[in-house]
Amino acid sequence: MQNWEHVTFVMSHLNLSPTEAHGCDFSRVRMWSLDDNAKHLRQTIVLSSFLTPEINSLFNTYMTNAFGKVKYQPEYDGSILTTGLPIKQTFSKFHCPTVQSDPDARFKFFTATLIPWILRCPRPPDGALGILIFIPSYFDFVRVRNYFSTSPTVSSIAFGAITENNSPREPETRRARAHFVSGKHSVLLYTSRAHHFYRYIIKGVKSVVLYQLPDNPIFYREIVSGFLGASVTARRIAGEEGRVRALFSKWDALRLERIVGTNRVRSMLGTGDTFDFV
Secondary structure, X not given: OXXXXXXXXXXXXXXXXXXXXXXXXXXXXXXXHXXXXXXXXXXXXXXXXXXXHHHHHHHHHHOOOOOOOOOOOOOOOOHHHHOOOOOEEEEEEOOOOOOOOHHHHHHHHHXXXXXXXXXXXXXXXXXXXXXXXXXXXXXXXXHHHHHHHHOHHHOOOOEEEEOOOOOOOOHHHHHHHHHHHHOOOOEEEEEHHHHHHHOOOOOOOOEEEEOOOOOOHHHHHHHHHHHHHHHHHOOOOOHHHOEEEEEEOXXXXXXHHHHHOHHHHHHHOOOOOEEEEO
16 A cells, blocks of 8 residues: 555665675675675565565566575455345456556446446435445546546536545545535545545445455455445445446456455456346
């Protein structure tokens, strides 16, 4: 949840030869170090709760030990099995040829497919549509927020936003939560970093849209079981009325595996575009 460029910067500067001697007695320095081979004899251990593309990049780029390397990756049953609610969970796959084109393809799919679905949602008697849009990347969040602010297509949808930039006690955050639960705002944009740092309990959620799957599978359970589960407990909706819509591409394979399970992810990355779970 921090700037990953800091990690790559440190890794790229390990075992470099100094530009000045600084009074070093080179007779005491091993030849393999003077020959710039220290990086091939360095032991590097990376520990993480789950595997990410960034860690794979470290593994492939900076771990060059001459005696080999090993990567451990567990299998997952999937977070969808831990929701404990009879909620329909729909995973929609969009296609993009390269990882660089993923943000543009994701936004295009969201505006062409999910926005019409949001506009068609019938407004309940209390007026609270209750759609939470979870967005892991802050860059994607800014893009979606600007779309809701300026696009005439969604001019009829009132929305709020909760980010990590505002603490829970700040007026912007409290106002966004209050307007969402009262129905004054139909849509609430919610970032992954906000959930990571503050672990909000968002009330009034009736449907969840995952603009991108979270890296941490615990977030999926907390948002689906916690937010939607609270609405079911408060009798705002019946269990079968809750909906989850998630977007993914082939570049989200690691995230998808932790949420749907190792055995399911292979078929979902193959043929088919829409996958429903209850």
